[in-house]
Amino acid sequence: MSTTIDKDDKDDKDDKEPIIHVRNVVKTFGNGVRALDGVSIDIGRREVVVVVGPSGSGKSTFLRCLNGLETADSGEIVIDGIPLDHNRKNRLEIRKEAGMVFQQFNLFPHMTVGRNIDLAQIRVRGASTEEARRNTCELLTKVGLEDRVDAYPAQLSGGQQQRVAIARALALRPRVMLFDEATSALDPEMIGEVLDVMRDLAREGMTMVVVTHEMGFAREVGDRAVFIDEGRFIEIGPAAEVFDNAKEERTREFLSKVL
């Protein structure tokens, strides 16, 4: 019974085929804002892609399109061979494949930590209560919170809540993890503990798309970096190159402001 992100048992598809395929995705909101203006990227298995860009540039919208929280107007999104279209079943499948971590944690406040993580396992994967709880405890151990299984979210610090949220996102053993500014709502002294968990995940080979303002972390953990501005991918390249040696003037300008 393996509950770590040991994905070998699941990796039946070609290793070289991208696990995330995004082609010309456009997303316009009702108010006319063009949040994504034709973005494309292919992300390989075990790759960590960090997404940086100014506020309002479309980072969250990009992540939310990837797991179907927003529906793109046009373009193509395929996650692990499943096309994200109007088919509801595909959408549910993709949500099982892609775990998401939010800036505001969004834990279910009326449930204990354990129950937060059990729920989807029981309802979506059809696990028994005991089975789910065993897996939950392993996930909590992984994020260093095995002793808080019966606590309520309100009894935890922000950093602990976010680590629970990561454990919850891992509960269905997704192949892709999406992080939307996972540390932006945290007090500075708690950022490290969350970044540590993310770093471990990356090391285990999880495919990750990470929106972050932690540039040091992005450069260290990212295989590739994407600079996004006004809904467009201005620059995509190896993380070290983008951060130290950006090709585009706008990227350099942005980085000089935040670094």
Place this chain on the structure above:
Amino acid sequence: MRSRTLKRFFTHILRTPVPDVLGFVALLAALGLLFAYNTAALGYRWQWHRVLRFIFTIRDGGFVPGPLLTGLGVTLRVVAASLVLSILIALVTALFRLSRSLLAQTIARVYLEVIRNTPLIVQLFFTYFVVAPLVGMDGWTAAILALSLFEGAYASEIIRGGITSLPAGQWEAAYSTGLGRRDALRFVVLPQAFRRILPPLVGQAVSLIKDSALVSTIAIYDLTMSGQVIVARTFLAFEIWFVVALIYLVITVTLSASVSVLRHKLLGKYEYHY
């Protein structure tokens, strides 16, 4: 230990409607005194000794409920049935209004507009005199149905408010963990909405109790109807209406107070905020 329990008891009491009720009772007493004074001037002869037997009598050592208690029984039964039915109607209506189906939305909207823009008494008459004979419904059913439809409309708006006031992040988190819409509602949204809507829902239940007095107009022998009959026969208008009002007050206050005391149990231990 003892003083802590006492202190907790008092903080509990302060959070319940008890202080309000005490104030209200004091006001009633003052009014009563004023009344007594004025009625004496009017020459009204108080005959409180005649009232008790309308509440209950002891016959052959046994307790025999009088017409007022029997009426109260009817009121409580009508209220209990309507409460259950109206919550069901309210929940379905709220979900209809929030659903993506245009048909469901329209049905809910029409129902809400009709109910909220006509008087309850007209709805009662319509149900009793028009609908009931057409479908062969008895008076009880008509009364319960009309009351439930009326209170259900208001309760549904309370429930809808409870659902929509939940931060979108909770839906999104539920969806992202792979839950479908139904599971998201059942395990994430409704349990939290319930915590928010319990207090206004209790207020709606109090309205239901008061509004139930109108069923006396369609020949249901509830508390109000019993009072009317007794007054017509005995002319004890002041005494009987005093007692009837007091009984209503006791049941509404008991309801609100017991819910606020039980709140903790109903809602779980942890309060939280966003």
